[in-house]
Amino acid sequence: MVRARAEADRETERRPSLVDDAYAAMKQAIRDSSFAPGYQASEQEIALRLGMSRTPVHEAAIRLQEDGLVRVLPRRGILICALAPDDMREIYDVIVAIEGRAAELIAASPEERRMAVADELADRTDAMEAAWTEQDLRSWGEADERFHRALVEGAGNGRMIRIIQTINDQSHRARMFTLKLRRELGASVEEHRRIVACIRAGDAAGAMESARAHRLRARDTLLPLLDSFGLKHL
Amino acid sequence: MVRARAEADRETERRPSLVDDAYAAMKQAIRDSSFAPGYQASEQEIALRLGMSRTPVHEAAIRLQEDGLVRVLPRRGILICALAPDDMREIYDVIVAIEGRAAELIAASPEERRMAVADELADRTDAMEAAWTEQDLRSWGEADERFHRALVEGAGNGRMIRIIQTINDQSHRARMFTLKLRRELGASVEEHRRIVACIRAGDAAGAMESARAHRLRARDTLLPLLDSFGLKHL
DNA sequence: TCATGCCATCTTGCATGCAAGTTGGCGCGC
DNA sequence: GCGCGCCAACTTGCATGCAAGATGGCATGA
Helix, strand or coil: CHHHHHHHHHHCCCCCCHHHHHHHHHHHHHHCCCCCCCCEECHHHHHHHHCCCHHHHHHHHHHHHHCCCEEEECCCEEEECCCCHHHHHHHHHHHHHHHHHHHHHHHCCCHHHHHHHHHHHHHHHHHHHHHHHCCCHHHHHHHHHHHHHHHHHHCCCHHHHHHHHHHHHHHHHHHHHHHCCCCCHHHHHHHHHHHHHHHHHCCHHHHHHHHHHHHHHHHHHHHHHHHHCCCCCC | CHHHHHHHHHHCCCCCCHHHHHHHHHHHHHHCCCCCCCCEECHHHHHHHHCCCHHHHHHHHHHHHHCCCEEEECCCEEEECCCCHHHHHHHHHHHHHHHHHHHHHHHCCCHHHHHHHHHHHHHHHHHHHHHHHCCCHHHHHHHHHHHHHHHHHHCCCHHHHHHHHHHHHHHHHHHHHHHCCCCCHHHHHHHHHHHHHHHHHCCHHHHHHHHHHHHHHHHHHHHHHHHHCCCCCC
């Protein structure tokens, strides 16, 4: 219970309220497509399914709307947002900007901290390579996600972390979809290693540039892929 | 009423609800320090003052919490968030990342679009210079704010715009405070002109670098200023 | 004088009631 | 057969009731 106590001290013991439950449940449902994009649900219906009244569902919907995952249509219900290719372009630009700066900040930090982050990033990359040789797509995707999360968390900027988290929630479904299509996963490992090397060397400009180049290349292989499938929304 | 109709078509006629009113009123109160940081208000009290019941106030508070402007403390009320110097550091890093990428994107866009944005940016910069020669701090601040807003809006990325808007809401009070202290406002004009020149020339790398340098310099002059005032929060 | 514990008061979490806006379908007129 | 309007059913916006958690002050004992 040490962990619980620590959180209690930090957060004045916030045990999960019904609103938190509703928020988590709805977000999860959107992530795994139980609520498909374009689906329009009534708050009443969701409330019934979750065994609570409309109030907490409504308040959770407000938070989800703020996250860009749903739209609350007055007197018509909750609409699950779809992602158009243009949204993916926007999302990649935000990622390029934030991860680039994060890599730069890490590379410019004191050696001890830099090395600690680099070690973690290297571990994630090793996991990716292992998954790649075993053709284990699921593991590869998880390791890749962890690499990028560690990259942003390594910069120690809570606002950047939150921005990326929001963006990830929005693009999770697209990521799951494209994971199966990509044929150039191998290149990512090498690019990750270059980022790590720059961080170790304290080369801030190089770290930023490799992080940016990595995401820009991924974007340029993925967007045409989505377009070729004629996906108007996902 | 043409404007109202246009918005109606676009947004399914969303006239302002009480929640929107409460959100706007509270946000404004926080901006102009009617609600000072650290102040703890009860939802009931705010509801009375706004002439509505607790429900819309509560829902607006959830949105403000999502924006990072307040914290809703269970059964204790709404706490207006204060900004520590470390928050300003975080905020500047986000701005450097986003504005840098925005400048790069604009400079890499087709010439016609590029020039249109550059013209607007140049206008804002002219306004700054005029305000500077007249020692009109308020006008200077407004023109500067408009320059930076135009810079991000010029990239045409809705998510970037939203991120910057949120960040601006958070740091508005600090900006108002530091505006009076800064003694190097003149340098900004020149730096803005350099950004505009790079955009006009289609020099993406140069645009990004000048936008970044501009914000980094501003940060490095402001943060020590705040520290020297021993401001733990504002 | 100071620490401690209890209680009155205040505040929100959540459920629910009511009214107003939205929708889809049925029937009527052409 | 086809279009149009009306109505019943449904959905949320907002107010309010109730109960439980948080707080501060006062009384009590050392």
